Amino acid sequence: MELKICHLYPDALNLYGDQGNIICIRRRLTARGIEAAVTGVRVGEKCDLTQFDMFFIGGGQDFEQEVLLSDLAAGRAADIRAAVEDGKTFLTICGGYQMMGSHYLTHDGVRCDFIGAMDLYTEGRSERMIGNMLFRCTGENSGSLVVGFENHSGRTYLGPGCTPLGTVICGRGNNGEDGTEGARYKNAFGSYSHGPILPKNPAFADFLLKTALERRYGSVSLEPLDDKYELAAHEYMLGRLAQ
Amino acid sequence: MNMQIPAIIACKLTRLALRLMGRGGTALPGKVALRICPNLLGYLAKNVKTVVITGTNGKTTSARIVEQAFIQTGKSYFANKSGANLITGITAEFAAHSTIFGRPKCEYAVIECDEAATKAIVRQLRPSLVLVTNIFRDQLDRYGEVAHTLENIRIGLSAAPEATLCLNADCSLTASLAAELPNRTVFFGVDVPIYKNRVSEVSDAPYCIRCKSEYEYDYVTYAHLGGYRCPKCGYSRPKPRVSVTRILSQTADSSRIEITADGASHTADISLPGGFNIYNAVGAFTALTEFGFSASEALSALGGFECAFGRMEKFDFGLSPIRMILVKNPAGCNQVLNFLTNLDGDAVFVICLNDNYADGTDISWIWDVNFEVLLGMGESLKKVLVSGIRADDMALRLIYAGIPDSMLEVVYDYDELIERMASSETPVFVMPTYTAMLDLRRRLSEKFGVSNFWE
Numbered sequence: 143m144e145l146k147i148c149h150l151y152p153d154a155l156n157l158y159g160d161q162g163n164i165i166c167i168r169r170r171l172t173a174r175g176i177e178a179a180v181t182g183v184r185v186g187e188k189c190d191l192t193q194f195d196m197f198f199i200g201g202g203q204d205f206e207q208e209v210l211l212s213d214l215a216a217g218r219a220a221d222i223r224a225a226v227e228d229g230k231t232f233l234t235i236c237g238g239y240q241m242m243g244s245h246y247l248t249h250d251g252v253r254c255d256f257i258g259a260m261d262l263y264t265e266g267r268s269e270r271m272i273g274n275m276l277f278r279c280t281g282e283n284s285g286s287l288v289v290g291f292e293n294h295s296g297r298t299y300l301g302p303g304c305t306p307l308g309t310v311i312c313g314r315g316n317n318g319e320d321g322t323e324g325a326r327y328k329n330a331f332g333s334y335s336h337g338p339i340l341p342k343n344p345a346f347a348d349f350l351l352k353t354a355l356e357r358r359y360g361s362v363s364l365e366p367l368d369d370k371y372e373l374a375a376h377e378y379m380l381g382r383l384a385q
Numbered sequence: 386m387n388m389q390i391p392a393i394i395a396c397k398l399t400r401l402a403l404r405l406m407g408r409g410g411t412a413l414p415g416k417v418a419l420r421i422c423p424n425l426l427g428y429l430a431k432n433v434k435t436v437v438i439t440g441t442n443g444k445t446t447s448a449r450i451v452e453q454a455f456i457q458t459g460k461s462y463f464a465n466k467s468g469a470n471l472i473t474g475i476t477a478e479f480a481a482h483s484t485i486f487g488r489p490k491c492e493y494a495v496i497e498c499d500e501a502a503t504k505a506i507v508r509q510l511r512p513s514l515v516l517v518t519n520i521f522r523d524q525l526d527r528y529g530e531v532a533h534t535l536e537n538i539r540i541g542l543s544a545a546p547e548a549t550l551c552l553n554a555d556c557s558l559t560a561s562l563a564a565e566l567p568n569r570t571v572f573f574g575v576d577v578p579i580y581k582n583r584v585s586e587v588s589d590a591p592y593c594i595r596c597k598s599e600y601e602y603d604y605v606t607y608a609h610l611g612g613y614r615c616p617k618c619g620y621s622r623p624k625p626r627v628s629v630t631r632i633l634s635q636t637a638d639s640s641r642i643e644i645t646a647d648g649a650s651h652t653a654d655i656s657l658p659g660g661f662n663i664y665n666a667v668g669a670f671t672a673l674t675e676f677g678f679s680a681s682e683a684l685s686a687l688g689g690f691e692c693a694f695g696r697m698e699k700f701d702f703g704l705s706p707i708r709m710i711l712v713k714n715p716a717g718c719n720q721v722l723n724f725l726t727n728l729d730g731d732a733v734f735v736i737c738l739n740d741n742y743a744d745g746t747d748i749s750w751i752w753d754v755n756f757e758v759l760l761g762m763g764e765s766l767k768k769v770l771v772s773g774i775r776a777d778d779m780a781l782r783l784i785y786a787g788i789p790d791s792m793l794e795v796v797y798d799y800d801e802l803i804e805r806m807a808s809s810e811t812p813v814f815v816m817p818t819y820t821a822m823l824d825l826r827r828r829l830s831e832k833f834g835v836s837n838f839w840e
Contacts (some may be wrong), residue, residue: 153599154592156587157525158525158747158749158753159749159750160752161753162785163783164753165752166785169785178476183656185599186599203522203530203532204530204532205530205532205597206591206592208597209597235413270529272526272746273526275744281536289748291748291749293525293747336747336749338747338749341752341781341782342778350644351413365800371780371781371784374781374795375777375778375781376775
């Protein structure tokens, strides 16, 4: 088996260690003898997105996010929407997650149109929500606990066209108001959790990989790995936040 | 009502009380003073000629070099030594170096200033000269993104139009300050690549600060530093007045470089190793010569300064030499690894990762550090010990970098860790984050009498 993975905008959305997710995806696949081919697609680079099974989009600085808008408008947004509709697996974090929504409303009322692949939008506020976080994924999203770190000023609100990824136990999540964290539409997932999210949440990481593998290969079972280090990091933060 | 004198007295008394209790805090005395008199710093700094050093990395080392020139020429000066670089610590230093009536006891001050705090501090200090070392992403939970840091520094500097600015030409962010400010500006830079083998790094500033097009580079020294130019709007590295024109040699303890200023070339020995210290040296050289020191006085400071607290500091309580190198953000940590992995000889590495406020509470930056380069050391890397509050996260990062399980050890207890360091038969390189360094030193001081940071 193999997965073709697209890392979108590694040159612009590379803040907060999110590339650790790519290292993790590669590691957990190859440990099981599954080939992992990762392709970085940079701003302005032409690339046929239909060839990929899985996509990763990380978070970035506001400055660089603006650079992306013209790239999205030049056809990339349509390609991403098509891939999402086609059931491809997406992991999108923070700024990348916000971009999957329809738009961003800055705190002074300027509207910025985004990809529109997921029924959600984000409002900018001046107060940042910063800190360690803990949430539980809903049943259809593995039901696992996820630890991470959030740092965002945007408040994301979900429309009826997508469901929350999970429920906040510690931290603020999507907007600090409704207790939801992240979103799912088809196989597209979004979360505010840096950390990076995958290495120290192996159950969630495997759930994501399984989703991508099953779309391509039908029913798949992943053999368990020795997650000693992963679980030590996971449980440390769990213990600290549960107090 | 004139509250300066009570504020100064309160500050001095608090400081004395802390010293008598054997503690070295500088924040509390400053806090007490500022509560009594919020503009105390401006009052105390009025008649002191001040050099301010700010930027993300290299502040402390640059300040030590600048300070060394004041020492060697016998000038009456003081400096904020203890990493006390916020308004509280700086106010306390000024109060300690003035009479209770606020008259300065020294003619000069060398002040390292937190980049996020420049906004509040520079306005009061009104420095004669400001050195900006560089701008990198650093502790995003505290500083936010680089554009934000740049803006904080710009606002700070805009309150001191009479100050000479010494700016790093190779940092596209730092150099962009020149066009925004009316100040007299002098650029410094490194004209040649520094490393034969450079770690691959994420750039913190790949896009033009003016028009957002991607920069092109003639050469890169490290991270986003080097000979950049924007193909669209033409913004490019300004030609530095003071340049490193050749790297003559680099060892584990020092570097020899050629500095060219206004057409004259000088050979400079720097008493600290590493490419990042070459930048600190040329920045400090520029600041010193602009401040009125002669080139030979500046050169002798470069070779004569003592390495600052935790900046490649050497300890000899163990069987083998133990060196401590503070790490705090991806760019700095990559530079440290770049340097360490290029050394000859066997090594044991110790990494202590904390996530207290002063370290940055978000430790995800360790995933932006290229720990994969450690694999290139092959047999000469004997062991990696990890410790600190977030030891488990650090261990996971190293495992994901490909460090074999057998080579890695998590040692939670500092006493055990120190024992292991002391009994190591191979040289030890300790890389702690800020509060981990303080914790380690406290234990070292108890065990071996290593001096505390305020001494």
